[in-house]
Amino acid sequence: MRETDPDRFSIRQWPDWSFWTDPLRGASELHRGRVRSVLVNGLMMGFLAAWVIDLSDGRNGAVRTGLAVGFLCCYALAYLLVLWFGPVALRRRRIAMVAVMFVLGALPALILGSPVYLTDLTYAIAIGLMLLPLRFSLLLGFGTAAAQIAWMAVKDGRVGWGVVLTLVAVTAILGVVYALMFTIGHLKLAREQVRRMAVDQERQRVARDLHDVLGHSLSTMTLKLGLARRILESSDDAAPALAEIRDLEGLCREALSDVRATVSDYRTVSLATEVAGAKVALRAAGVQAELPAAADGVAPELQGVFGYVVREAVTNVLRHSDAQRCSIRVGRDWLEIADDGTVPADVVPGHGLTGLAERMAVVSGSLEHGRGPQGGFRVLARGPATGGAA
Known part of the structure; x- marks a missing residue:
């Protein structure tokens, strides 16, 4: 019937x-x-x-x-x-x-x-x-x-x-x-x-963007504060600590600007900017970074969403991993972030990875995450044109 x-x-x-x-x-x-x-x-x-x-x-x-x-x-x-x-x-x-x-x-x-x-x-x-x-x-x-x-x-x-x-x-x-x-x-x-x-979707968008913005910024700020504290505790030379504090001041201003832009829906994310920010954050945490020389080869429609992927994945490395090395590799329609940290047996995706999957779905892409082939944790984002493995 x-x-x-x-x-x-x-x-x-x-x-x-x-x-x-x-x-x-x-x-x-x-x-x-x-x-x-x-x-x-x-x-x-x-x-x-x-x-x-x-x-x-x-x-x-x-x-x-x-x-x-x-x-x-x-x-x-x-x-x-x-x-x-x-x-x-x-x-x-x-x-x-x-x-x-x-x-x-x-x-x-x-x-x-x-x-x-x-x-x-x-x-x-x-x-x-x-x-x-x-x-x-x-x-x-x-x-x-x-x-x-x-x-x-x-x-x-x-x-x-x-x-x-x-x-x-x-x-x-x-x-x-x-x-x-x-x-x-x-x-x-x-x-x-x-x-x-429409109201619910807008709330979810703001919540997702604030999570992505503040998660990365606060993690970097925490690392720089800890580094400045250790310098002040172990050395009489305050110049390195002051340099870290100046960087921290700039990060605070940038985070405030990002929050205001997110609420106003004017915030744009650039893959090149996020790779540069990842370099600063990983260096502050003492993690060896292997980064692409340029991100111009990535498809223009994937630049923004891949920037969010880099931001969230690097934030997870800083928060939850004991990694000593982190690599970021890109292609025209794929992006991979991998580290050599310890991966728990049962990895439960949090709000960040769930939000990334939603962002990739908007551009008809996909997101994979879990233990990498060489150990450690790997996040792999594929654009809609990707036919095989990266």
């Missing part, structure tokens, strides 16, 4: 009014919406009031008139209750609600013996169009009109086409109205969901 799209209207589909109960809209707004629906439809029940006034002349007898008026009142009350509870009811309850509405609406006509009063089934037809698949509710509406025509022809020998036309017109018009209401309601809900997704 072919499944239909829940957000696309179909004559075979059970109407889904879940957008009425969107929890993010708030309970108070939902309550006000239901109240407005009941009040507006209550005002539209003047047609039933006209039937009650017409029956008050007593030509049908007190008993039959009382029963007919009583059922019309129950019919009106049931209509308002179904408007309140029907859209969120299960399918079986919806069928029961529609059946009760048709029974209550048809009883006055049966009691009075007049097919004209079947016209009040317009409210039951409206409920059917609201709660049942369109292919069933339309059959109910046109079937009611056909039954009224047949009853008039048998009883009176003629057909009052005016009242029949009322049933047919109500069925057709309300069918279109409810289809439009369904479509518009789900479009509004989809637009709200897109807006929330």
Whole structure:
């Protein structure tokens, strides 16, 4: 059986009014919406009031008139209750609600013996169009009109086409109205969901960028602070320590600028800049660095994302590794960062590596990480054009 799209209207589909109960809209707004629906439809029940006034002349007898008026009142009350509870009811309850509405609406006509009063089934037809698949509710509406025509022809020998036309017109018009209401309601809900997704994606972008920026900068700052402290503790010559502190001051300013640019979404990352920064950070940590002489051969569309890969991978070397050597190799559409540190048996990727994988996926690339062929830890980023191993 072919499944239909829940957000696309179909004559075979059970109407889904879940957008009425969107929890993010708030309970108070939902309550006000239901109240407005009941009040507006209550005002539209003047047609039933006209039937009650017409029956008050007593030509049908007190008993039959009382029963007919009583059922019309129950019919009106049931209509308002179904408007309140029907859209969120299960399918079986919806069928029961529609059946009760048709029974209550048809009883006055049966009691009075007049097919004209079947016209009040317009409210039951409206409920059917609201709660049942369109292919069933339309059959109910046109079937009611056909039954009224047949009853008039048998009883009176003629057909009052005016009242029949009322049933047919109500069925057709309300069918279109409810289809439009369904479509518009789900479009509004989809637009709200897109807006929330955009906000969430922006939050994730800022969080990922801040992690990449501050992780690398703070790791380098920590190393330089430790180096300056050791120089001051072991030597009376403060000049080397002052040089490290000056570098640290520059890193602080750069990190502050990067954070501001990240929040404003103006920050751009360059592979050449990140390789140069990796050289400074690795040297401060006493790690021998093997770096590419130039990064101009990398594809332009991969320069930025490869810069993030270098930044995060070198940060991991500084934080989590006891490596003595780190190498960075690049090709036109691949990048490899490897070290000779100790790799745990169970390496669990953190936020940094997860964020890198997401960045590579944006450019249709991939990211591999784990124990390298020569030992140590290796991160390998491949662009979309890479066919084999680097």
